[in-house]
Amino acid sequence: DGGITQSPKYLFRKEGQNVTLSCEQNLNHDAMYWYRQDPGQGLRLIYYSQIVNDFQKGDIAEGYSVSREKKESFPLTVTSAQKNPTAFYLCASSSSYQPQHFGDGTRLSIL
């Protein structure tokens, strides 16, 4: 089945540790996105990429990094510089001027 796979579903981070969230899509979409969802705040854009080897900061990029080496993959690293990383992270993808489709998210917590 075509879709977006995020892994792991749950992730725990220790103080000072970087963690990487995986996002893979087999929809042949050019664009991919990372969002953060906090209770009562809706989704906020972290980074997005419209083509391979290119990406742009969203509204809340500080403390995060991404790479886009393959069309199918867009991993997100939550660095130790992100002081409040506990949230639900959602990856999405889309074709040009088409709506975004989402994965089922990764819930990140602090140990």
Next chain:
Amino acid sequence: QKEVEQDPGPLSVPEGAIVSLNCTYSNSAFQYFMWYRQYSRKGPELLMYTYSSGNKEDGRFTAQVDKSSKYISLFIRDSQPSDSATYLCAMSSTDSWGKLQFGAGTQVVVTP
């Protein structure tokens, strides 16, 4: 002030009733409008997608866009307990089509 405002609810309705949801926005450049449904601990699922103004119907769902009032609506007819979820509106402009602005989401509870 947020670009997209959405009442967080919860909105409780009896089974079979019409659910009425809405969002207001401030950016007149928004042209693409979406409604997503999100179940607990899941990713948002696209329900409706509308470009510019007008109405769109898909089964029990109807989406309306009134650009003059900067107001969009989603109606769910013959609501079912399985419609209990959080509903998110999202929108973007042509210049920034990939940068969706989301409402905070409205929690809907349909009681049997």
